[in-house]
Amino acid sequence: MTDSWAIETSELRKSYDATEAVRGLTFQVPRGSICGFLGRNGAGKTTTIKMLLGMAHPSGGEARVLGLAASDARSSVEIRRRTGFVSEDKDLYDSMSVSQMVRFTASFFPRWRGDLEQHYLRAFELPPDRAVKALSRGMRTKLALMLGLCRGAELLILDEPTSGLDPAMIEEVLQAIVAHVGREEMTVFFSSHQIVEVEQIADRVVIIDHGRVAVSGALDDLRESYCRVQAVFEGEAPLPTLRAPGVLRARRQGRVLSVLASGGRDRIVEETRALGAVSADAAPVTLKEIFLETVAAED
Numbered sequence: 515m516t517d518s519w520a521i522e523t524s525e526l527r528k529s530y531d532a533t534e535a536v537r538g539l540t541f542q543v544p545r546g547s548i549c550g551f552l553g554r555n556g557a558g559k560t561t562t563i564k565m566l567l568g569m570a571h572p573s574g575g576e577a578r579v580l581g582l583a584a585s586d587a588r589s590s591v592e593i594r595r596r597t598g599f600v601s602e603d604k605d606l607y608d609s610m611s612v613s614q615m616v617r618f619t620a621s622f623f624p625r626w627r628g629d630l631e632q633h634y635l636r637a638f639e640l641p642p643d644r645a646v647k648a649l650s651r652g653m654r655t656k657l658a659l660m661l662g663l664c665r666g667a668e669l670l671i672l673d674e675p676t677s678g679l680d681p682a683m684i685e686e687v688l689q690a691i692v693a694h695v696g697r698e699e700m701t702v703f704f705s706s707h708q709i710v711e712v713e714q715i716a717d718r719v720v721i722i723d724h725g726r727v728a729v730s731g732a733l734d735d736l737r738e739s740y741c742r743v744q745a746v747f748e749g750e751a752p753l754p755t756l757r758a759p760g761v762l763r764a765r766r767q768g769r770v771l772s773v774l775a776s777g778g779r780d781r782i783v784e785e786t787r788a789l790g791a792v793s794a795d796a797a798p799v800t801l802k803e804i805f806l807e808t809v810a811a812e813d
Contacts, residue, residue: 520545520669520701521566525575527725528561535561537725538575543703543718545668548695550712550719551705552805558725559705560602563673566703567594580668595623598662602674602705604654608647612640612657616664625666634660637690652683659687663694670694672704676711684708688715713801721805728808733801740804743773745786745794752789758782763807774799774807 521543528536536558543549553559564570566579568590580596582589606615616635620626635642638656649657655675662670670691676684692715695702706712712719719736721729729736745751751771754764760778764771771791775782779796786794799807 518545519543519578520547521549521577521579521703523562523566523575523577526562526565526572526577527574528558528565528570529573535725536565536572539722539725539727540575541720541727541730543701543720545701546695546699547718548692548702548716549704550716551703551722552707552709552712552719553705553722554809555707557722559722560673562722563599563671563705566671567597567599596668598665598667598670600658600662600670600672600675602677604658606646606654606658608645610646611643612646612649613642615646615657616642616661619661620664623665627664627666630664631660634663634690638686651678652680655679655683655687659690663690668700670700670702670704672702674705674707676706676708684711691715709802709805719801721808723809729804736801736804737798739777740799741775741779741796742799742803743775743779743782743786743794743796745771745773745783745789745791747771747789747791756782756785758785774803 519542523539523541526536526539527534539562551559561570565572566577566584568584572585577584579593582593584590584593610618616631638660640653640657640660646654646657659675676687679687688711691702694700716733718732719729720727747769749769751766751769754766754771756764756773758778758781760775761782762774762776764773771786773782783794783796
């Protein structure tokens with residue numbers, strides 16, 4: 515493993531009794547990237563994040579974060595010191611005011627950025643004297659995000675950061691993340707169910723299903739390599755038994771054979787024409803299509 519990655523896993527596994535939650539994850543997140551972490555409920559995203567932060571011990575394999583072994587107790591403390599983490603539950607102390615919550619959190623991080631604290635208090639319109647328990651869900655999210663951004667962290671890990679927010683608030687949170695990364699040159703790894711959000715701000719993506727990696731890579735590379743071939747036949751389309759490399763999923767609907775492919779589009783087009791297609795064209799696909807088709811293909 516190499517320090518050029520902010521996060522790197524190799525055959526990472528986690529079992530709870532007889533249940534295998536994570537089953538051999540191998541992926542890398544380069545330093546300075548914004549990486550979306552996608553998967554269905556129960557795919558293993560939250561368990562993976564807990565292992566990266568040293569909050570859960572792997573059953574097998576290895577994970578390194580900022581060059582440190584996540585399974586080592588001493589190293590995991592250093593990982594958490596250098597990482598800003600915002601959980602899906604936005605863990606905050608309701609009995610404190612906003613300013614008390616800020617001061618309490620800052621006391622644990624020697625690299626706390628007072629300049630960023632003042633910036634985000636203003637930008638997020640957080641009222642310092644208001645009790646945390648009196649904040650709306652959106653304001654709680656912005657407070658939790660602010661606490662993560664001000665730590666002077668090298669890595670920001672977010673678990674469903676926009677869950678339950680309205681569209682205007684989602685846009686504000688996403689733009690704050692992008693602007694912060696641009697200024698501070700940090701790495702962001704964020705779990706989300708919202709594919710549109712990932713496509714909006716991420717430059718890399720990791721899609722997992724049933725505890726395994728289904729797709730991983732730079733978003734631009736995925737857009738370039740994935741395509742859908744639509745082949746039209748005079749009569750009913752043949753059974754989808756294509757031999758060309760790169761075929762991920764093929765379906766026939768009447769006269770049309772629809773093929774999702776990762777590379778090899780020209781050979782797939784040639785093969786469908788050899789089967790009697792009167793026309794065959796390749797078109798780009800969205801991240802949503804890649805997600806739905808590759809996850810379905812794993813079933």
